Amino acid sequence: xxxxxxxxxxxxxxxxxxxxxxxxxxxxxxxxxxxxxxxxxxxxxxxxxxxxxxxxxxxxxxxxxxxxxxxxxxxxxxxxxxxxxxxxxxxxxxxxxxxxxxxxxxxxxxxxxxxxxxxxxxxxxxxxxxxxxxxxxxxxxxxxxxxxxxxxxxxxxxxxxxxxxxxxxxxxxxxxxxxxxxxxxxxxxxxxxxxxxxxxxxxxxxxxxxxxxxxxxxxxxxxxxxxxxxxxxxxxxxxxxxxxxxxxxxxxxxxxxxxxxxxxxxxxxxxxxxxxxxxxxxxxxxxxxxxxxxxxxxxxxxxxxxxxxxxxxx
Amino acid sequence: xxxxxxxxxxxxxxxxxxxxxxxxxxxxxxxxxxxxxxxxxxxxxxxxxxxxxxxxxxxxxxxxxxxxxxxxxxxxxxxxxxxxxxxxxxxxxxxxxxxxxxxxxxxxxxxxx
Numbered sequence: 074x075x076x077x078x079x080x081x082x083x084x085x086x087x088x089x090x091x092x093x094x095x096x097x098x099x100x101x102x103x104x105x106x107x108x109x110x111x112x113x114x115x116x117x118x119x120x121x122x123x124x125x126x127x128x129x130x131x132x133x134x135x136x137x138x139x140x141x142x143x144x145x146x147x148x149x150x151x152x153x154x155x156x157x158x159x160x161x162x163x164x165x166x167x168x169x170x171x172x173x174x175x176x177x178x179x180x181x182x183x184x185x186x187x188x189x190x191x192x193x194x195x196x197x198x199x200x201x202x203x204x205x206x207x208x209x210x211x212x213x214x215x216x217x218x219x220x221x222x223x224x225x226x227x228x229x230x231x232x233x234x235x236x237x238x239x240x241x242x243x244x245x246x247x248x249x250x251x252x253x254x255x256x257x258x259x260x261x262x263x264x265x266x267x268x269x270x271x272x273x274x275x276x277x278x279x280x281x282x283x284x285x286x287x288x289x290x291x292x293x294x295x296x297x298x299x300x301x302x303x304x305x306x307x308x309x310x311x312x313x314x315x316x317x318x319x320x321x322x323x324x325x326x327x328x329x330x331x332x333x334x335x336x337x338x339x340x341x342x343x344x345x346x347x348x349x350x351x352x353x354x355x356x357x358x359x360x361x362x363x364x365x366x367x368x369x370x371x372x373x374x375x376x377x378x379x380x381x382x383x384x385x386x387x
Numbered sequence: 388x389x390x391x392x393x394x395x396x397x398x399x400x401x402x403x404x405x406x407x408x409x410x411x412x413x414x415x416x417x418x419x420x421x422x423x424x425x426x427x428x429x430x431x432x433x434x435x436x437x438x439x440x441x442x443x444x445x446x447x448x449x450x451x452x453x454x455x456x457x458x459x460x461x462x463x464x465x466x467x468x469x470x471x472x473x474x475x476x477x478x479x480x481x482x483x484x485x486x487x488x489x490x491x492x493x494x495x496x497x498x499x500x
Contacts, residue, residue: 102463109415133432141438
C-alpha cells in the first residue's frame with residue numbers, strides 16, 4: 074500500500090470516528106477495494122502513478138466517504154437515547170422534587186452515576202456513557218469547594234495537594250474522551266457551565282451559607298428545568314446523524330440553558346457573570362477540537378490499518 | 388435535467404438489494420456488476436458504496452461476512468437477509484408501479500377511435 078493510500082485511509086479513519094473493531098473492518102474493506110482496483114488498472118497497462126491517481130479519483134474524496142460512514146453509524150437507538158438522557162433526567166427530578174436536600178437520595182444518585190460510568194467506560198465507551206461521565210466530575214468539584222471551608226491550616230495543606238491531582242485526573246479524562254471524538258468531550262462538559270451558573274446564582278459570593286440553601290430551594294424547579302432541557306438536547310443528539318447538526322445542537326442548547334439560568338436567577342447574575350459563563354461555554358466547545366488537533370499532530374507515524382478481524386471469517 | 392447521481396441516490400438501496408438477491412458479493416464485485424449490468428449508466432464514487440452497504444447492514448437488510456478467497460485474500464461478502472428480501476419485494480412493486488405510471492405519461496396509448 075503506497076503512502077497516498079495510507080494517507081487516504083488515515084484521513085477517513087480520523088473523520089469517520091468509528092473506533093474499535095468496526096473501524097478496522099471498514100478500513101480493511103476499503104483497503105481491499107483499493108488493491109483490487111489498483112491491480113485492474115496496472116494490469117490494463119497504465120503506469121503506477123497514473124493508476125494511483127485514477128484509483129483515488131474513482132474512490133471519491135476521503136471527506137465525503139468519511140462523512141457518509143459517520144452518518145451510517147452515528148444514529149443511536151432509543152435505548153441509547155434513554156440511557157444518555159437518564160443522568161440529566163435524574164438530576165432534574167432530584168431538584169424538581171426538592172430531594173437534593175436528602176443526603177440519602179443524593180448519595181444514591183452519585184453512586185449510581187459512578188457505577189454506570191465505570192461500567193460504560195470499561196465496556197467500549199458507548200456514546201451514552203459521556204453524559205454520565207460529566208456528572209462524575211461534579212463530586213470532584215464539590216470536594217474542591219468543601220476544602221475551602223476546612224479550618225485555615227488544613228485548607229492550606231489540602232488544596233495544593235488536591236487541586237493538581239483533580240486537574241490531572243480531569244485532563245486525563247478529557248484527553249481519553251477527545252481521542253474517541255472531541256464532540257463527546259463537549260457533551261461531557263456541557264452541564265459544567267450550567268452548574269457554575271446556578272452555583273453563582275445561589276451563592277453570589279461563591280460561599281455557601283444558610284441563605285444559599287434557601288435560594289437553592291427556591292430555584293430548584295428552574296434548576297430541574299435546565300437539566301430537563303439538557304436531557305432533551307442529548308436525546309436529539311443521539312438520534313441525529315449529521316455531525317454539523319450535533320455540533321449546532323450542543324452549542325444552541327448550551328446557550329439556551331445558560332440564558333434560562335440567567336433569566337430565572339431574577340437578576341442575581343449580572344451581565345459580566347453571564348458573559349463569563351458564555352466564555353466558559355465556548356471554552357467547553359473550543360478546547361476539545363483544539364486538543365484533538367494537537368493530539369493528531371503529535372502522532373508522528375501514520376499507522377497502517379490493522380489486520381482484518383478474523384472472528385467473522387468463515 | 389435531473390443529474391444521474393440524484394437518480395442513483397434514490398434507488399441505490401433497491402439496486403444493491405437486487406444484486407445481492409441473486410448472489411452474495413463483495414464491494415468491488417458489486418461495483419463491477421452494477422457497471423456491467425447498467426452498461427456503464429450507473430457510475431459513482433466507489434468509496435461511497437461502503438457507507439451504503441453498512442447502512443443496509445445496520446438496518447438488518449443485509450449481512451456481511453469475511454471469507455477467504457482461493458488466492459488467500461479475504462473479502463467481505465454481503466448476503467441478503469429474510470428482512471432484506473421482504474423489503475426488496477416491496478420496493479420492486481413500488482418501482483414497477485412507478486415505471487408503469489411514468490410510461491403512461493411518456494408514451495401515452497393512442498386514443499381509440
